[in-house]
Amino acid sequence: MRIELDQPRCEGHGLCEEVAPDLVHLDDEGELVIDIAEVEAGSNEEHHAQEAVRICPVTALSLK
Amino acid sequence: MDRNYDNIVIVGYGIAGMTAADTLRSHGYQGRLTIVGGEPHEPYSRPALSKAMLADVSTVEPQYLPASDHGAKVLLGSRAVALDLKRNTITLDNGEYIDFDGLVIASGSTAKRFTDHPREFAVRSLDDALRLRTRLHDQPNVVILGGGPLGMEIASGARNIGCAVTLVHRGLPMASHLGPYLGGWCTEAARARGVELIDGRVAEVYAPDSADGPITVCLESGQEVGGDVIVSTIGDAPEGDWLADSGLLTDGRLKVDTRGRVNEHIVAAGDIAWLPTADGHERQPLWTAAIEQAKTASHALLVGDEAPPLNFQSYFWTEQFGLTIRVSGDFPIHGEPEVVARGQKANPDALLLRWNGDAQSAAAVGYRIAIPKLRKVATGDFLPS
Numbered sequence A: 001m002r003i004e005l006d007q008p009r010c011e012g013h014g015l016c017e018e019v020a021p022d023l024v025h026l027d028d029e030g031e032l033v034i035d036i037a038e039v040e041a042g043s044n045e046e047h048h049a050q051e052a053v054r055i056c057p058v059t060a061l062s063l064k
Numbered sequence B: 001m002d003r004n005y006d007n008i009v010i011v012g013y014g015i016a017g018m019t020a021a022d023t024l025r026s027h028g029y030q031g032r033l034t035i036v037g038g039e040p041h042e043p044y045s046r047p048a049l050s051k052a053m054l055a056d057v058s059t060v061e062p063q064y065l066p067a068s069d070h071g072a073k074v075l076l077g078s079r080a081v082a083l084d085l086k087r088n089t090i091t092l093d094n095g096e097y098i099d100f101d102g103l104v105i106a107s108g109s110t111a112k113r114f115t116d117h118p119r120e121f122a123v124r125s126l127d128d129a130l131r132l133r134t135r136l137h138d139q140p141n142v143v144i145l146g147g148g149p150l151g152m153e154i155a156s157g158a159r160n161i162g163c164a165v166t167l168v169h170r171g172l173p174m175a176s177h178l179g180p181y182l183g184g185w186c187t188e189a190a191r192a193r194g195v196e197l198i199d200g201r202v203a204e205v206y207a208p209d210s211a212d213g214p215i216t217v218c219l220e221s222g223q224e225v226g227g228d229v230i231v232s233t234i235g236d237a238p239e240g241d242w243l244a245d246s247g248l249l250t251d252g253r254l255k256v257d258t259r260g261r262v263n264e265h266i267v268a269a270g271d272i273a274w275l276p277t278a279d280g281h282e283r284q285p286l287w288t289a290a291i292e293q294a295k296t297a298s299h300a301l302l303v304g305d306e307a308p309p310l311n312f313q314s315y316f317w318t319e320q321f322g323l324t325i326r327v328s329g330d331f332p333i334h335g336e337p338e339v340v341a342r343g344q345k346a347n348p349d350a351l352l353l354r355w356n357g358d359a360q361s362a363a364a365v366g367y368r369i370a371i372p373k374l375r376k377v378a379t380g381d382f383l384p385s
């Protein structure tokens, strides 16, 4: 499964970083960087990715 | 799992209900799951209703939450009207009953309003927001009652669309949420964008008998304010009517413990829940709070005391009049902050602020910083280089 970011929508809240610091981070300019995009179904990473997708208040992240 | 549930029902399909469903599954619950969702829509981002939904004039695109694989039976557009704890049943608005062995109460809250007149708007649901948006496009004169985040965000959106906007609020707008310093900024920004601010308290709203007569706001000072439409942003009330005869409410409040439990087999999360705090039971009507509470409560439903209690760190943001303010720590806060960093090339006006003293509070004004770092700025554990 792949984490995808709708870049224009992202407002840099970084709430996703709080629940999935292993997968995403905001860089010094405040742009969200996806460090690990591919996550294995059923893995810990996938669980974190789901949480990141859920917490984003502007629905900028998706997992496909 | 301690308890053997096989028939859990969630009432309310907002962010708390959705998170509860996901959490139950991720903790291994495989039994029947039914969600009673009062709105005809799939869950969506509620904070976006007063921000992106009003800001962007070109599209009306509700921000639906990404779909989930919880596999629950979802009853959209169906409302719970009563809860019977002797039979463990919920009565639905179509007269049907559903039974449960475990229950998650996540019915949120509704917007308070003065009248039921169609010219008075209040924004809680997607349908409310769509209705207001459609009306604002005719550029009516808008009177907004309330200067909290919702009132100020809607004022900002209405100005963008080109409406004349008057906002009535007692004291400095936003100050009761953020304190006088940031409240002052918001107020200045609102004035600069042409919002007429009236410092006063509403005594009464006169609504005409007909749908198209003028609607008038009467202030305690005796001043009358009229407009084509009024938007009331005077707070929300928990959606507890359907629990009125259940015996679960104390003084009308649904109180939970530190794990979101109402009793052994009922938990609650989100805007409906009153949580124990040092100052008595309080609600925490915030997006991230609803998510954290739903995770804790649904875990506790399954495993009881083994679930860690709620450990919520508040996070709040608002977008209005060109300002994006995000705060972490104790708010509202008094006094002047220290500027700990300024924006880089792209947005030189951005500021990162910290209040020193007993309180641990930080604010990012247009400044992009991840929440975990903003929290550390608030506690004094991190300063950007």
Ligand SMILES: Cc1cc2nc3c(=O)[nH]c(=O)nc-3n(C[C@H](O)[C@H](O)[C@H](O)COP(=O)(O)OP(=O)(O)OC[C@H]3O[C@@H](n4cnc5c(N)ncnc54)[C@H](O)[C@@H]3O)c2cc1C
Binding pocket: B011, B012, B013, B014, B015, B016, B017, B036, B037, B038, B039, B046, B047, B048, B049, B050, B078, B079, B080, B081, B106, B107, B108, B109, B123, B124, B125, B150, B239, B242, B269, B270, B271, B272, B284, B285, B286, B287, B288, B290, B315, B316, B317, B318
């Ligand atoms: C316009 C607006 C802007 C906001 N902006 C922000 C913000 O910027 N930041 C922030 O942190 N928070 C914000 N909030 C608050 C935040 O959206 C809420 O705290 C959060 O949505 C609460 O989630 P919930 O699931 O508890 O309730 P809700 O999202 O209200 O979901 C409850 C659901 O239950 C349904 N329901 C109610 N009664 C019944 C019943 N009897 N039977 C079946 N279903 C029922 C409701 O229709 C609703 O769909 C905002 C709220 C609004 C209205």
Ligand code: SF4
Binding pocket: A009, A010, A011, A012, A013, A014, A015, A016, A017, A032, A055, A056, A057, A058, A059, A060, A061
């Ligand atoms: S939570 Fe959403 S808006 Fe915030 S940084 Fe992550 S993707 Fe962007």
